[in-house]
Ligand SMILES: NC(=O)C1=CN([C@@H]2O[C@H](COP(=O)(O)OP(=O)(O)OC[C@H]3O[C@@H](n4cnc5c(N)ncnc54)[C@H](O)[C@@H]3O)[C@@H](O)[C@H]2O)C=CC1
């Protein structure tokens with residue numbers, strides 16, 4: 001599988017390039033960085049610190065190499081990811097996108113693109129987080145209607161979006177589960193102080209130092225509470241998951257895929 005990595009100097013892009021470079025089933029064709037960066041034109045091996053040159057360039061135009069690839073792996077910014085999506089549609093190439101922070105309307109453009117290309121969107125590519133979703137579904141079925149549900153996420157000081165994409169997906173999974181038992185479950189954050197409104201999920205974001213990613217869902221009862229937590233110690237689990245997602249798209253028809261399809265859990 002021939003792979004282009006967007007943002008190979010970024011935190012995720014670099015790890016994804018490293019992971020893809022180590023896989024026998026993947027071949028790195030190029031990295032794409034922003035215009036004007038001093039590393040444009042250099043070897044991807046140098047830019048992503050792979051320890052050797054790999055004979056693949058870092059360019060500032062996806063169009064220049066897109067014909068040579070099977071899939072684009074994109075963990076960048078929402079502006080860049082929407083551009084990447086348009087280019088992928090124009091050239092009929094598969095996309096794995098892990099960028100977060102999109103509005104509902106922006107997410108709709110991924111679904112639209114999926115009418116003509118394979119698109120895999122995952123706000124969290126860690127296998128363990130996606131097992132956590134299963135645990136949340138179980139807990140929600142059992143106690144979702146009798147507890148207060150709050151989601152606390154922690155990330156590094158550089159993260160630009162809040163709440164995290166994962167929080168939103170966890171909240172959506174819980175709401176979907178509740179929806180089958182309770183109509184019109186409202187999902188939103190609370191503002192200001194005041195007592196808790198029943199039937200809502202609260203989102204809380206903490207940013208400090210170099211915390212890679214932590215998510216805790218609280219099911220608050222009276223006299224007791226249940227917490228379900230995932231911590232990552234670094235970002236490698238997400239990079240591995242991103243490459244698993246790309247490999248999954250091999251030979252796939254156009255369509256909108258998620259990490260659930262990849263993990264089959
Ligand atoms: N789905 C998942 O499991 C995960 C998702 N993320 C998400 O991935 C995204 C990126 O996160 P980080 O790597 O931490 O950010 P980062 O800021 O370290 O990297 C972003 C990269 O995008 C590149 N970029 C920005 N504009 C560009 C343009 N016009 N052309 C080419 N490259 C461009 C930057 O140069 C940089 O290399 C965020 O939205 C984050 O939330 C992060 C970790 C895991």
Ligand SMILES: O=C(O)C1=N[C@H](C(=O)O)C[C@H](O)C1
Pocket residue numbers: 100123124125155156159163164165166167212213214238
């Ligand atoms: O920016 C990050 O680091 C992460 N972002 C994703 C998110 O917004 O949920 C996934 C993971 O939490 C790491």
